[in-house]
Amino acid sequence: MNTLYTLIPYLKRHRTTIGIGSLFLVLTSAFQMAGPWILKLAFDGLESSITKQELLVYAGILVAIAIVAGICRFFMRRLLIGTSREIEYELRQDFFRKLTVLSFSYYNRTPTGDLMARATNDLTAVRMVLGPGVMYTMTTVITLTASVTLMALLSWKLMLISLAPMPLISLFMYLYGGMIHKRFESVQEQFASITARAQEYLAGIRVVRAYGQEESAKEEFSNQNQEYLDRYMKLVRINGLMHPSIRFLAGTATILVLLFGGIMVMNETISLGDFVAFFAYLNMLIWPMIALGWVVSIFQRGAASMKRINYVFNSEAEIVDSPHAVDKEDLQGAIEFRDVHFTYRTRPDESVLRGINLKIEPGETIGIAGRTGSGKTTLVNLIPRLFAPDKGEILIDGSPITHFTLNTLRNHIGYVPQEAFLFSRTLAENIRYGEPEASQDAIENAAELAQLSGDVSEFPKTYETAVGERGVTLSGGQKQRAAIARAVIRSPRILILDDALASVDTRTEEAILGGLRSYMSNRTTLLVAHRVSTLKLADRIVLLENGQITEMGTHDELVAKGGAYAELARMQELKDQLEATS
Structure with missing residues (x-):
């Protein structure tokens, strides 16, 4: 339940509205409490010499009480439930805002479906705590306090008898509450899994159909769905036991009052009016006792969901502006890598970049070649700070990139991913x-x-x-x-094309490169490519192998060296010839 403390700042922002709503809640309860007392006076009057006019007055008062209580209830729900919706909106805004600043490494290890579940189902469960949960808790406390006090005024002996089942109800709440929390948390985790699986299949539906895996996908989703159903049914069983148990104990209180209260009326220990009012107050008390089980369930579900939401809120953004970062309107586009090393957290034993040293002049076009997995994409992703190097530094115009705000850096970069x-x-x-x-x-x-x-x-x-x-x-x-x-x-001053021409044919590639050639002439450009025809456009070409720069020079220079790049160029030329003759 401590996880719900996160909501306190949100509640403080709406304390005025919540306060007014709470006032209407108190007024609603007060008018409702007045009703049975009016009934007591009416019944006591029937035993004496009450007139028809006086009886009509009592009836009119009861009607007035019902109308005023209804008006107060409307404003109570309008303010308290409305506030819960506003806080839900603020939570969702903060949740999305947090997602926009979390690093790419976080998304690499967190399924999209899991985040979708937290942003929908979990936020709904938290909103239920803030709205109905808080409202019914306050109603229960006020009704319980007022009813017991008025019952004691009518007959303290009968009040003690009616409260005999209360310790058992409290015990049931304690036992069931813990089980509900654990099982609902398990349900939400499985819901996140099933949402992630559904999102994955929808995104890859073409692949599923192309490989004829519809039945396999159905079976796997069915297994996930069945697991969700099984976990939810365990939760349903707990709820199914809790509510009848509370109703039974509450019904026991009614039987005890009917038995002992009836005897007290017959013995003239209390009046008929006292008994009617007492019974009315007991009925008012029974509903909150029954609702208490529902409220406990709401709070336990909300606490489990808030724990999942807090996990996102408490996740640290790895890429943030440094305290002394500055905005800059113009960049020249000079880039320098100084002994840069990088390793993905998901593969801690595999170094992707090792000791990268590279200096790029403003307006220069650099081609980056290498086999799949050599670190080409990782290298260019470090420039807009999509990731941060483990060691070494990257400079733009002679200053470390951390000296610029993320907005400055990224606003001057045009990035086309694979x-x-x-x-x-x-x-x-x-x-x-x-x-x-x-x-x-x-x-x-x-x-x-x-x-x-x-x-x-x-x-x-x-x-x-x-x-x-x-x-x-x-x-x-x-x-x-x-x-x-x-x-x-x-x-942009810096243009990054990460294998951006891989999906176009050779003729279209030539047309695009022809259009971009003059465009790139006064911009620093990094061309990641597998096609040698694309790399020829570069002023210099860098060859990456196993995360290290092994060759550097113009296309002609590297071909003349007869190294790995020359072999790559030869294989590409053979492939083009085969395609041309086929």
Whole structure:
């Protein structure tokens, strides 16, 4: 339950609204408590010489009490439940804000479906604590205190008899509460797993169908679903035992009052009006006693969910602005790697980069070659600080990149990753994503530079065509060119193309490179590529092998050396010849 203390700052922000809502809650309970006392006076009057007019007055008072209590209840729920929704909104905003600053290493080890479950189901469970949980807890405490006090005024002996089952109810709450917490936490973990699995299958549905694995996918998802059902049924069994147990004990109190209270009325120890009022107060008390089980369940579920949310909130962002980071409007684009080492946390025994030393002049184009897994992508990912080196440093314009704010650094970098990701928006919105204020002319110029404008003219709504989730309506080459357009529209000082032309054919590649050649002439560009035809465009080429720079020079120089790059170029040339003759 300590995990719920995280919510205190959120509650403090809304203390005025919560205070007013609580006032209406107290008023609602007060008017409800007045009703049985009016009944007592009416019944006592029936035993004496009450007039018809007086009876109508009592009836009118009861109607007035019901109306005022209903109005107070409306404002109570409007304020308290409304506040819980507002806090849920704030929690979700903070949760998403936290996700935007967590490092890539965090996402590498955390399934997307798990985060989706925390952002939906877990937040809903927490909201139930803040709304109904808090409201019914306060109602229970007020009703319990007031009812017991008024019952004692009517007959302290009968009050003690009616409260005889209370210790057992408290024991049940304690025992069931712990079991609910553990089982609901288990349920939420499995829900996260099943959400992650569903998200994975939906994202890879084409692969599933292409390999005829529909039945295998169904079976695996069914197993996950069955495990979720099994865990939830264990929780249901606990809830199923708890509520009847409380109702039974509460019903026992009713039987005891009916038996002993009836005897007291017959013996004239208490009046009929006292007995009716006492019974009404007992009924008011029974509902909170029954609701107490539900409230305990809500709080235990909320605590389990808040623990999962706190795990994200407490995760440290590894890449943040240093205390003395500065904003800078202009960068020249000089880059230098000094003895840079890097290892992924998921593979701590495998060093990806080792002792990288490389100096790049402003406006220079550097080609980065190497076999798969040699560290090419990791190297360029260090420049915009998507990851941080374990050792060594990276400088831009002679200053360590940590001296610049992340906004400064990334606003001056145009980055095209290996896998182009497009949002489920229009093509124009995807291109403009790199420069939100870009004009339509700028969008069209960027598309033309990326050799995409010809394709766009054939789209049903040209640039306003919706590309679908992950750009599903576009071909691989079109998505890649849209990503290039998104990078160049912001006119960055540093352009990173991470195998960005792998999804286009040779002819389109030549056209794109032809358009980019003049564009790159006054920008520092890093070209990660497998194709030698792409690398030829570079002023210098760096060859990476096992995380180290083993060769460096122009294309002609490296071919003349007859080393690993020359072999790579020869194999690429043979492949191109075979494709041309096939």
